[in-house]
Amino acid sequence: MATLKAAAPRVSAALTVIRSRPYIPIVLAALLVLQPWLGVDQQWIRQTELVVILALIVSGLNLSFGYGGELALGQVAIYAGGAYITAILAEHGVGDMAVTGLAAIGLALVIGLLSGLPGIRLGGWALAMVSFFLVLVLPNIINQFPDLTGGFAGIAGVDRPTLFGISLESTNAFYLTVVILGIIWFVFMRNLVVSRYGVALRVLRQSPVLARSLGISVYRLKVTVYLLGAIPAGVAGMLFTYLDGFISPSSFTFSVAISILAACILGGKDTIYGPILGAAFIQFGPSNSESFQKYSLVAYGAFLVIFGLFLSGGVGELWRRLVSRFGRRTAQVLDASEFDADAAIPPLRGTDLRLSDVSKRFGGNLVLDRVSLTARAGHVTALIGPNGSGKTTLLNLVSGYYTLGSGTISLGDERIDGRSSHRIARAGVARTFQTPNIPEGLSVDETVESARFARHTIGILPTVLRLPVAARTRRDDRDAAAAALDAVGLGPLGTATATAVPLGTRRLLEVARAIASEPAVLLLDEPASGLDAHEVDELARLIRAVAAAGAAVVLVEHNFQMVLGASDHIYVLAEGAVIAEGDPATIRDDEAVARSYLGITTEPGTDVTGSRT
Amino acid sequence: MVTTIWAGLSVGAIYAIAGLTYNLGYIASGVFNFAQAQFVVVGTFVAYYAGANLKVSIVLAIIGGALFCAVLAGLEDVIALRPLAGSGLSGELITTVGVAVLIEGIILLVAGPDPQRVPYIQSDSFTLLGGRILPAEALLIVCAVAFTVILATLSRRTTLGVTALAAAENRRAATLRGVNVKALSLGAFMLAGAIAGGLGPVIGAKTFATFDLGDGLALKAFVVLAIGGFGSFGGALIGGMAVGLVEALSTRWLGDNYANIMVLVVLVLILLIKPSGLFGRRVERTV
Numbered sequence: 001m002a003t004l005k006a007a008a009p010r011v012s013a014a015l016t017v018i019r020s021r022p023y024i025p026i027v028l029a030a031l032l033v034l035q036p037w038l039g040v041d042q043q044w045i046r047q048t049e050l051v052v053i054l055a056l057i058v059s060g061l062n063l064s065f066g067y068g069g070e071l072a073l074g075q076v077a078i079y080a081g082g083a084y085i086t087a088i089l090a091e092h093g094v095g096d097m098a099v100t101g102l103a104a105i106g107l108a109l110v111i112g113l114l115s116g117l118p119g120i121r122l123g124g125w126a127l128a129m130v131s132f133f134l135v136l137v138l139p140n141i142i143n144q145f146p147d148l149t150g151g152f153a154g155i156a157g158v159d160r161p162t163l164f165g166i167s168l169e170s171t172n173a174f175y176l177t178v179v180i181l182g183i184i185w186f187v188f189m190r191n192l193v194v195s196r197y198g199v200a201l202r203v204l205r206q207s208p209v210l211a212r213s214l215g216i217s218v219y220r221l222k223v224t225v226y227l228l229g230a231i232p233a234g235v236a237g238m239l240f241t242y243l244d245g246f247i248s249p250s251s252f253t254f255s256v257a258i259s260i261l262a263a264c265i266l267g268g269k270d271t272i273y274g275p276i277l278g279a280a281f282i283q284f285g286p287s288n289s290e291s292f293q294k295y296s297l298v299a300y301g302a303f304l305v306i307f308g309l310f311l312s313g314g315v316g317e318l319w320r321r322l323v324s325r326f327g328r329r330t331a332q333v334l335d336a337s338e339f340d341a342d343a344a345i346p347p348l349r350g351t352d353l354r355l356s357d358v359s360k361r362f363g364g365n366l367v368l369d370r371v372s373l374t375a376r377a378g379h380v381t382a383l384i385g386p387n388g389s390g391k392t393t394l395l396n397l398v399s400g401y402y403t404l405g406s407g408t409i410s411l412g413d414e415r416i417d418g419r420s421s422h423r424i425a426r427a428g429v430a431r432t433f434q435t436p437n438i439p440e441g442l443s444v445d446e447t448v449e450s451a452r453f454a455r456h457t458i459g460i461l462p463t464v465l466r467l468p469v470a471a472r473t474r475r476d477d478r479d480a481a482a483a484a485l486d487a488v489g490l491g492p493l494g495t496a497t498a499t500a501v502p503l504g505t506r507r508l509l510e511v512a513r514a515i516a517s518e519p520a521v522l523l524l525d526e527p528a529s530g531l532d533a534h535e536v537d538e539l540a541r542l543i544r545a546v547a548a549a550g551a552a553v554v555l556v557e558h559n560f561q562m563v564l565g566a567s568d569h570i571y572v573l574a575e576g577a578v579i580a581e582g583d584p585a586t587i588r589d590d591e592a593v594a595r596s597y598l599g600i601t602t603e604p605g606t607d608v609t610g611s612r613t
Numbered sequence: 614m615v616t617t618i619w620a621g622l623s624v625g626a627i628y629a630i631a632g633l634t635y636n637l638g639y640i641a642s643g644v645f646n647f648a649q650a651q652f653v654v655v656g657t658f659v660a661y662y663a664g665a666n667l668k669v670s671i672v673l674a675i676i677g678g679a680l681f682c683a684v685l686a687g688l689e690d691v692i693a694l695r696p697l698a699g700s701g702l703s704g705e706l707i708t709t710v711g712v713a714v715l716i717e718g719i720i721l722l723v724a725g726p727d728p729q730r731v732p733y734i735q736s737d738s739f740t741l742l743g744g745r746i747l748p749a750e751a752l753l754i755v756c757a758v759a760f761t762v763i764l765a766t767l768s769r770r771t772t773l774g775v776t777a778l779a780a781a782e783n784r785r786a787a788t789l790r791g792v793n794v795k796a797l798s799l800g801a802f803m804l805a806g807a808i809a810g811g812l813g814p815v816i817g818a819k820t821f822a823t824f825d826l827g828d829g830l831a832l833k834a835f836v837v838l839a840i841g842g843f844g845s846f847g848g849a850l851i852g853g854m855a856v857g858l859v860e861a862l863s864t865r866w867l868g869d870n871y872a873n874i875m876v877l878v879v880l881v882l883i884l885l886i887k888p889s890g891l892f893g894r895r896v897e898r899t900v
Contacts (some may be wrong), residue, residue, distance in 0.1 A: 071703055118881045122888050125645050128706055129835040136832055137873040144870055254828050257712055297718025303695055304711025
């Protein structure tokens with residue numbers, strides 16, 4: 001027991017190193033490259049090549065499904081496209097991989113666009129089923145062009161390629177080509193996942209609503225990752241054709257699609273290197289041994305059910321749990337009250353938010369009835385009223401989550417109603433949520449940095465290649481996040497797991513995230529609910545500070561005392577209409593407010609249990 | 614021509630029946646149970662064994678298929694879906710696809726890859742309105758219409774049906790109202806399994822018992838619901854017939870190869886033009 005305890009720190013240190021530096025993948029890559037000179041036989045070389053090809057396809061699926069959150073099996077169609085274009089080009093005498101590679105990637109992107117665009121807008125089942133269907137009709141489509149594709153007989157006799165005129169005919173040269181292309185993709189994938197794109201994807205997967213409120217175009221990001229995921233599948237198709245020199249529709253069936261899905265689930269769908277493991281398992285297991293092939297459907301089905309039920313993160317998740325148990329101390333539960341918000345909030349360029357004659361109906365219910373209000377820059381404008389009076393609906397209209405019934409909403413001189421929610425967020429409208437919306441698996445730092453993804457954009461290529469411009473953005477992201485965290489007093493919390501911090505801290509974290517997006521307008525949806533008296537005071541101070549920094553703050557809140565203390569101007573909503581407005585002193589003494597809101601007499605029909613969206 | 618239409622409508626009836634049973638599970642539990650189509654296939658195999666090996670009457674084959682598939686569907690709900698309730702779509706998608714592949718694999722192991730003739734309702738075709746139609750085909754169309762009427766009536770006119778609709782709308786609210794959502798979804802799955810399995814002798818008479826029929830059928834059922842609107846029984850009937858006709862007419866006019874391609878084209882068009890289906894309605898998202 002004693003020796004175990006003594007060893008623990010060392011194990012922990014070793015695993016920390018493993019976690020922060022990709023030593024295992026580097027060693028694995030080196031072994032793979034050197035394999036032909038380690039005296040392995042031809043059969044083993046071929047198996048390895050097949051594993052790399054399968055891993056490429058699975059990795060593309062990981063990107064779109066695991067990270068993008070949408071299950072699309074179009075990968076098989078893209079794989080087939082890459083394979084066929086390579087074979088067809090070979091028949092026409094084009095055998096240089098510089099050309100066929102580009103052609104395969106180009107076709108992959110086209111098929112990706114065609115198969116992804118209709119479904120991604122709808123997402124979920126629609127995308128999954130369209131892509132399943134595409135795989136089902138793949139043999140029909142291939143057979144539709146028998147002159148080009150050879151129909152069901154396929155295309156045979158494709159030679160090994162050249163690369164810029166250098167022959168890749170020898171076993172070792174081709175093997176190296178396969179392995180190096182695989183390594184290039186996985187480096188690309190790794191750099192993408194650990195970049196700000198990876199953070200944005202994790203936000204997107206957990207809460208599209210949150211992603212939109214941070215200015216991230218959900219549709220565009222999903223299409224982007226889906227198309228990126230198409231690239232390795234296209235390259236895999238090309239390599240597959242060159243490997244055997246023969247292809248036919250039987251290589252691109254529904255059960256191939258299922259085996260890819262099984263490999264993805266097995267290795268862990270939101271992992272970088274899991275696909276290699278999953279692909280190796282499928283390649284050396286079900287698709288290899290003759291006796292096992294009979295059972296392959298049963299095996300795939302069982303994998304999907306068992307992993308889907310008990311280990312949805314796959315083997316990769318197991319590994320991560322193991323590493324984090326030793327390598328990272330469990331996140332300390334820190335309380336915001338331990339810190340003081342001393343640091344100043346960076347200056348914000350505020351803009352007036354103006355609503356005029358805003359109305360909204362849900363079915364026959366008039367939820368907002370010609371509401372007009374102005375939230376001035378540098379001021380805190382509070383919105384109070386009983387449950388069901390339309391406060392949150394109003395915020396959701398401003399954020400663009402609901403479509404406006406009638407009226408206008410403008411930011412300064414610019415109308416923002418009718419815009420999609422991510423564009424409204426980019427125009428400078430930041431918000432917090434009634435229930436703090438903090439994605440899982442992000443650190444406090446990353447949570448705050450995610451607010452800068454949309455407003456300070458940088459391309460994927462510079463990010464993945466880690467060009468200086470990307471490094472600079474990264475540094476700016478970190479600095480801005482640190483400044484915002486310091487401003488709310490959460491500076492020391494940086495590396496803690498964001499979802500592990502207590503409720504009061506999570507509310508402050510949401511405010512820090514909003515500040516990091518450099519908002520012109522900040523919408524706060526019941527930020528004080530569930531906080532103790534001390535935390536409410538802290539929050540009130542913070543809200544005043546955000547307004548003092550320049551932003552227009554809109555505060556929806558039930559805590560009347562806090563509202564009186566924190567705001568400059570108060571609007572009172574009842575049953576969808578503004579019944580009073582004025583400075584805190586006026587509202588405190590207003591009779592109508594006392595009657596309808598403070599419960600001196602309760603109006604009939606006030607729905608206490610009404611849904612609070 | 615009329616013969617082609619009858620052929621299309623009878624295949625469409627199978628799609629409609631599949632669509633109806635998908636709807637049943639969808640209404641009660643909010644899940645598009647990908648494996649549901651496999652119960653149709655299992656039903657045809659039960660009918661094949663009942664007819665060819667045990668040589669029992671069609672009534673026994675129907676009861677056997679219904680009971681067997683009801684139990685299978687119940688097991689699926691309890692084992693593969695209940696633990697995931699509310700965990701989001703991709704989890705349920707994975708396990709239901711998993712169950713479908715598992716069932717398909719088991720059928721392949723037990724019965725082999727060759728289609729088997731189901732020996733019920735095999736009398737000769739007759740002429741109806743100027744086209745030839747098999748008795749089994751006519752019976753399929755009758756069954757599809759009958760089950761549509763029964764299920765639509767049950768769901769609107771009985772307390773249980775309305776409760777199921779409510780549970781589909783808002784699972785948590787229904788639970789708070791004292792609805793046993795788990796029992797409801799189990800019951801709906803078993804009923805859907807029973808209908809799919811019980812019709813094995815009728816469906817198998819047309820399709821034969823074929824192990825890999827299920828994947829295509831599941832996807833066609835999805836098209837059916839995409840056309841008819843998720844949750845609408847009447848929509849499922851119309852959607853089923855539409856898909857059957859598209860297939861039959863594409864085959865006749867464009868060739869065999871086009872049947873599936875045209876159905877996919879229809880699906881994409883529907884999703885692009887009217888994603889909620891012809892009989893569905895749009896729901897505004899909430900925060």
